[in-house]
Amino acid sequence: MLGFLQKLSDEKDIPLEWLKEEVAVARYSPLSEKYTTPRPKADRKKTPEKNFILYRRNLINDERIERGGDFIARNREVLARIERETGVDPYVVTAIIGIESIYGRNMGRFRVLDALMTLSFDYTRRAKYYRSELASFLDFCYRQGVSPVSVQGSFAGAMGLGQFMPASLNAYGRDGDGDGMIDITNSEPDGIASVANFLKVHGWIRGEKPLYPVEADEAIFKATKSGGIKPHTTVGKLLEAGVKPKTEWKLKNDEPALLVDLPWVRKDDTKGVDYWLGTESFGAILRYNRSYFYAAAVTMLAYELETRDKGEAPAEKTDAETAKVTAQATEVKPAAAQAAPEVKADAKTEAKAEAAAQPQPEAAPQKAS
Ligand SMILES: [Ca+2]
Numbered sequence: 606m607l608g609f610l611q612k613l614s615d616e617k618d619i620p621l622e623w624l625k626e627e628v629a630v631a632r633y634s635p636l637s638e639k640y641t642t643p644r645p646k647a648d649r650k651k652t653p654e655k656n657f658i659l660y661r662r663n664l665i666n667d668e669r670i671e672r673g674g675d676f677i678a679r680n681r682e683v684l685a686r687i688e689r690e691t692g693v694d695p696y697v698v699t700a701i702i703g704i705e706s707i708y709g710r711n712m713g714r715f716r717v718l719d720a721l722m723t724l725s726f727d728y729t730r731r732a733k734y735y736r737s738e739l740a741s742f743l744d745f746c747y748r749q750g751v752s753p754v755s756v757q758g759s760f761a762g763a764m765g766l767g768q769f770m771p772a773s774l775n776a777y778g779r780d781g782d783g784d785g786m787i788d789i790t791n792s793e794p795d796g797i798a799s800v801a802n803f804l805k806v807h808g809w810i811r812g813e814k815p816l817y818p819v820e821a822d823e824a825i826f827k828a829t830k831s832g833g834i835k836p837h838t839t840v841g842k843l844l845e846a847g848v849k850p851k852t853e854w855k856l857k858n859d860e861p862a863l864l865v866d867l868p869w870v871r872k873d874d875t876k877g878v879d880y881w882l883g884t885e886s887f888g889a890i891l892r893y894n895r896s897y898f899y900a901a902a903v904t905m906l907a908y909e910l911e912t913r914d915k916g917e918a919p920a921e922k923t924d925a926e927t928a929k930v931t932a933q934a935t936e937v938k939p940a941a942a943q944a945a946p947e948v949k950a951d952a953k954t955e956a957k958a959e960a961a962a963q964p965q966p967e968a969a970p971q972k973a974s
Contacts, residue, residue, distance in 0.1 A: 606726055613740050619747045627743065627753045631722040634715060638728040640760045657867040657879070657898055664902045665909060669703045673910045676708045676793070683781060683794045692811025693801040694886075696914070700907035701800050701893060705768040712766065712790055713759035717742060720762045721771070738762055742771035745778075749786060757790070765789030766796030767803070777803040807892040808836075808885045815887035815904045817856070820849040821864060821880035829864055834891040836861035836883065843882060850882070861885050865897050 610628065614621040676699055677684065684695035699708075706712045721742055724735035742762065746753040758764035764774060766789055778787040781798030789796045829838055829846045841858030844850075848864060856862070865881040881901070883891075890900040 609725075609736060609740075613743060617740075617744045617747075619744065623747065624743060627746070628718070628722060630754050631718050632716075633727055634719040634723040634760070637715065637720040637723045637760045641724060641728070641730070643730075654870055655868045655898075656870045657901065658869040658871065660898045661902050661905065664704055665906045669707065669906060670909050670913060672708050672710070673699055673703045673906070674913055676702070677910065677914055680793050680797060683797055687781065687798055687801045691801045691805040691809070693804045693809045694907060695797075695801075696907040696911040697804070697815070697886075697890070697903060698797055698800045699910055700903045701890070702766045702796060703906060703910075704899075704903060706766050709766050709790075709793070709796070712757065712768070713763065714757055715760050715762075716754060717756045717758040717762045717764060717771075718753045720758065720760055724761065735762070738771045741775045745771055745775050749788075765799075766793065767800040769799065769803075773803065774799070777806060803893065804886075804889040807889040809889040810885050813884050813886045815890060816865065816881045816883055816901065817854050818851040819843075819864075819880050819882045820851060821847070821866075823866075823878070826864055826866055826880070831864040831866070833863070834888065834895045836863045836885050836888045838862060838864075840882065848880070848882065856882075856884070861888070863888065865901065867897060867901055 606628070607625075610621060610624045613619060614624055677695070680699075684698070687693070687698070688695045702708055721735055721739040725732055725739045739762075742756075743753060745751075746756065756764065759768060761770075763770050769778065769789060774787070774789065777799055778789060779795065779798035779802045780787050781794030781796070782792050784792075786792075787795055787799070789799050825847045826832070829843060829848075831838075838861075839858060840856045840860045840862045843862055843864055844858070861884075863883045865883045865887070867879045867881065868876070869879065870876045883900075887900055887904065890903050891897075893903075894900065
């Protein structure tokens with residue numbers, strides 16, 4: 606460990622004594638080890654069928670929509686300013702913060718120092734990754750004048766409103782309230798500015814919606830070599846391959862795109878797959894968490910938040926843009942409604958939903974590539 610600290614001290618110009626003193630107070634975190642240990646293969650067989658209806662219902666509930674409204678109301682000016690500066694949809698930023706931490710209510714109560722030290726030096730399955738995160742974390746704390754042991758986060762070291770891993774915080778963290786510090790745990794403007802900056806850097810297109818509903822099938826999905834997280838093809842090529850828009854769009858044929866599949870299973874066991882065209886804005890959300898389910902849920906929660914925030918807004922009803930988004934929303938709603946007719950989640954389901962919302966280390970914001 607001393608070698609690690611010495612190297613960090615040399616590379617980042619951080620006093621070795623400071624590093625030694627700060628890490629000396631770290632304690633082994635058994636839960637960090639437990640939660641990052643892969644399940645035995647025997648258990649993995651039981652992994653339930655992929656079901657977007659269930660996933661969506663767990664993440665997009667009344668509480669998340671209601672608290673999202675409060676978050677938007679108290680941050681309206683900041684959200685508008687950040688949108689002007691970055692072009693990123695403020696409802697998408699809010700939705701990510703809602704899904705990651707329930708707008709700051711659930712940012713994790715682990716000492717980040719303990720988590721990262723444990724995963725770097727005690728439980729070493731992914732030690733290389735976590736040592737790099739630990740180095741970023743100590744570097745960040747030193748530059749910001751923060752005591753590492755005082756910082757709390759998830760069992761894997763993800764922090765704050767947007768649950769950034771330290772390397773992402775170092776690379777994309779922004780000061781949103783102008784106090785000179787980046788504090789994504791206690792400052793909502795900083796959390797907002799950082800998430801928006803992450804999306805901007807990873808390809809968000811100003812004014813471009815993430816998802817458009819389309820008709821497609823498995824054969825088209827395979828033929829277009831779909832399934833990755835990058836917009837690897839174009840709108841025009843997807844159309845040529847047989848993808849049909851379900852709504853009008855103003856997308857240009859040479860715009861980068863990807864085909865997104867969202868399989869679902871209803872309670873009566875009927876199954877299906879909804880297909881969507883994802884834009885570069887969708888690709889930016891996928892860089893936050895490499896899961897179609899995650900990025901689609903973010904997009905749909907953002908739509909719910911926007912609809913609620915803007916009320917009925919009759920003037921916009923004729924706007925093609927609004928028509929598009931409305932079509933998106935109705936696309937998934939009927940299925941979800943059938944699966945969950947007015948069922949209020951009990952405490953256990955709620956806890957599961959929160960667990961599902963916790964990003965796994967593999968899914969945490971990635972380093973720039
Ligand atoms: Ca700040």
